[in-house]
Amino acid sequence: MRGLTVHQPWAWAIAADLKPVENRTRATRHRGEIAIHAGKRWDEAGAWDWRIMGAAKSEEPLEPDERFVFGAIIAVAELVDVTRAGPSPWAEPGQVHWLLANVRPIGTPVPCRGWQNIWDVPPDVEAAVRAQLGRAA
Template sequence: MDNLPRLALSVRQPWAWAIIHGGKVIENRSMGAIRAGRMTTGTICIHAASGMKEDEYRWAHWRLAKHGVTCPRPEDLVRSAIIGTVKVTEIITASDSEWFGGAAGLVLADPRPVGPVPASGQLGYFKWQPGGTIAPPKPWMKRFDINRGDTRTLPLFPDAEPSYKTPPAKPVRKG
């Protein structure tokens, strides 16, 4: 833990997992967020944020599957912890990458899993400190039925891939 970068970027799940384990090579942000967060190139820690809403998970799970990435079940995604390191190699405002979907983005390389190391997050780049506890799964996470894409029943086949008759709606983040 002593050799980890002191700067971290908090990313909501399952995107934090996708950066470290799923081949996500661009983290989309607005230029305002990049400037306000004093984001630059260099090696940083990826912090898995404490928040994760069901609609965010459902859409991200579907989106990752389009990239051929199998996302873990929601209760298996660590939250409120440092989960790895990554090199930010460039800040971009345009890209042909299928991972680019915003006004700007951080180009990522060399992801390395660590920990998890419990820690609180903040907006932008922040100096992280170990402490606190890993967030426990929320009730919807334990009930998420990957066979039907809903939370009404427990899964009959927990290792089966989810199926969606129609793509989930992309959640709108406010604030």
């Protein structure tokens, strides 16, 4: 299983199946299953983003609270395409848009160290994630 680290609150929005696009500076050839890892950093720009505030049904910028997990895999999604012409309000101009589908949140986040770019999920972490998804590794 491959993993992708995303800062909060963006990772929360992906895991809640509210944000179907992850904006990156680079493309990837990977397609298929990808673990969504909530990084350890809070992105203040995301807390003020109108899309995040709308998804959270908040009129105020978000603050880190119990909704937001850090340093763990919180969902698994399908990376279905990578494009520069993202068909979504979540697609940022000038970025590469990684289109996500079939998001499955993990009931109990699985602690794990994240990395930049796409990375290989350690076997023990993958087993714990797959057990929650009801599938063998």
